[in-house]
Amino acid sequence: MNKQVTLAMGNGGEENNELITKIFYKAFKNEILEKSEDAAVIHNGKLAFSTDSFTVSPLFFPGGDIGKLAICGTCNDLAMMGAQPKYLTCSVIIEEGFSTRELEKIVRSMKKELEDNGAVVVGGDTKVVPRGSVDKIFINTTGIGEIKKKDISSNNISKDDVILVSRDVGRHGATIFAAREGIELTSELKSDCASLTHQVQALIEAGVNITALRDATRGGVSAVLNEWAKQSKICIEVQEDALPVSEEVRGICEMLGFEAVNLANEGTFVLAIKKEDEDKALNVLHEFENSNNAVKIANVSDMYTGKVVLLSSYGTKRFLDTPTGELLPRIC
């Protein structure tokens, strides 16, 4: 491992995994942590528990802001374990000189998203640090949710499952890139930033047999699929032309040399469900605006255990790997 922490170690991909495994997992080793789920399942399987810190530039972007992100992120991690988010804590580290008006705007956004999730903030902490110590504002949220459906786990996926994605992929990453780098687009590209609690609860209520769920944040859909393939010791065969990608995101990817499946999402999740429930799950998801283009993207096999294979529409195949390094644009 590199002697110094680099930005690539926070990419949600290979280097990030190495940092977590070799430093944090090594020290904190325990049965719950090693399951490596979106949220820890505690209290005899009754509660889900998760934490996340949020840093984003710019703080306000098309489709959301850091406040909305901070609530969605943690609530979505809880939702991915079949839990209804209940109680959150919120810690903020603010750079000296930050505008209180903007802070209020961020907090209002958090309030709105909490209400949508049916959750409340029950504790918190505020630190103000000298100018230059942080980039404007960092927010940490920690949450507890009540598990409504037990045994959702990314370690249990088998050939009886199919893999769905809830909507078109890569929107958040592409929006942030465009906003940060001042890429002007004629079309309207917005982050997918949204809470997923309602979709997940609707799937549970409809009796969909869910094996695993994961929101495809940093590292995108390819990181999720690779983690699942390794954790469940399966091969995931993705049909490339089934992957939903919006025109705007595809355009940014073509321009900069990215792959939409590697870009971050903040309101898109991947589902592993029993084959026979595919139609039922899609019908439920299609009822929601945020997931009205949900679609099946992959089958599970044992062709290359622990790997994700991308099948092209013209009969070729290749591995889809976990993203590595910082996402940087190609040169020519």
Place this chain on the structure above:
Amino acid sequence: MNELQLKDLYEGFRNPEVIQGFAKLINTEAKQLPRPINIMEVCGGHTHSIMKFGLLQLLPQNINFIHGPGCPVCIMPKERIDHAYILAQQEDTILVTLGDMIKVPGSKGSLQDARAKGADVRFVYSPLDTLKIAEENPDKKIIFFAIGFETTTPMTTSFIDIVLKRGIKNIFFHINHVTVPEVMVELIDSRDEHVDSYNNAIDAFLGPSHVSVITGSKIYEKFPKEYHRPVVVAGFEPVDIMEAILMIVCQFNEGRCELEVEYKRLVSHDGNLKAQALIGKYFEKASLFKWRGLGNVPDSGYKLRFEFSEIDAEKIYADILPREEIEDHKLCICGDILRGMAKPHECTIFGTACKPSTPLGSCMVSSEGACAAYYKYGNLL
């Protein structure tokens, strides 16, 4: 008239029926080839497309690809990276460069490492974005570490033009622009002392289209005439590459050896004359430029003309920039890979000591390098 959309640039060029149609034609034509042929795709962008779209899986055994040196990031020698590393660490300095240049390791580390140690290193999408950085930091020196082939050279010269015309005093340039035809000549002419037959390994070239958009197709005229190697200038979409392969196979079957252009939608014989004039105004050829993995290649690089010395970081910082040559890693066979004598998986450190996250050799450095493409996409084959 409808506005041009980005999708217009690729839609249709990934059509499954067209790709399969070309695959069928190539397979039929290739049966008549008198012997297996080795096609070198000079540009890393082509390597990347061939691997990403799995095109090798559609081709017959007697068409072999040799992955060329055309990736601006992978060919950058450690000496030049060390220059960037040292410049980045100067007081009140911001080092600006393009894309994944910041990942390339020099002997002291990469620019990414320099940044982790506190240096101000930034990457931009276009050299012109550096103007904003300079405007926001009037009390700092901004050094633009310019890299790339003929494709990106005009962007740097346009940038220099603006800096000089506006009289901006805090932007300096470290020039590392290189050219394609000279390294192609080197690959044909140079002989490796261990392999006598090396001179015959490359049978034809796939020329990168974006280079010829600037230079025109004329830069390749000497290859069929003087070196007896056909060149087909091709785009980067799967349909472009498949069509170009068919064109090359047909040339062999018909006993022709010509320069042809597949990418007719943007490539002319003469290219962009305005861009060429701007390059001529500010740059002249450096007598030697060292390519990582390949060594010194005559006339393959550009440098700023003498009259622009006041913005030439290499001259301004001459006292602190080292001149000694640095050897590549002993076990690395990038030189052989770039010369078409070895494939990435024949290297003993491929995928073990040398990975995209910890690259040792040039071909693993950039995502468009041959080893990186094999590492990412190639292990199904």
